[in-house]
Amino acid sequence: MLTYPENYFRRRFRMSKPLFMHIVDRLSSEVDFFRQKKDGLGRLGLSALQLCTAAISVLAYGTAADTVDEYLRLGETTTRSCVENFVEGIIYLFRDEYLRRPTPADLQRLLDVGEYRGFLGMIGSIDCVHWEWKNCPTAWKGQYSRGSGKPTIVL
Incomplete structure (x- = not known):
């Protein structure tokens, strides 16, 4: 291991x-x-x-x-x-x-990492949007499909 x-x-x-x-x-x-x-x-x-x-x-x-x-x-x-x-x-x-509330220093570090990766101001922005997964493997399609019948992933 x-x-x-x-x-x-x-x-x-x-x-x-x-x-x-x-x-x-x-x-x-x-x-x-x-x-x-x-x-x-x-x-x-x-x-x-x-x-x-x-x-x-x-x-x-x-x-x-x-x-x-x-x-x-x-x-x-x-x-x-x-x-x-x-x-x-x-x-x-x-x-x-x-497992505690983030401190101001924690939040700033997360904002800096997000900015470095191209996601500006991402604290508090997570809203569980389902995006269509265009290249989803056929075998997984049923697991990732909802009412629309198209596979999606949550971002």
Whole structure:
């Protein structure tokens, strides 16, 4: 899992490798579910890396819980527990820093990033407009179509 180069890692997990490792380290040291334990025979159980990878994979792609079973050797119910505990752990650990109202400095940083990317004054402008997806893959057309019958994406 950590053998991916940075660009593949970001594409696969939707975050940088250092951020991923920071999350794994915090969860494994502060949330009991993510601490590696020994079973009755003294064998090590699942690592924090496996548990976090399962949760982030499911969350990043919106896939079913049983999609990581072969890759990470986790069952569906264990993966569901990973996702639930991951979300609760993230809220517990990072709520004060990231799940709060933005400060003026935060807003200015977001405005600067938006301006750099060509979106001037984008704070408060999100209105969930559906734009027609001209090159939507045929297999996905039904998932992205609404009353008009044409596939759209929300921007």
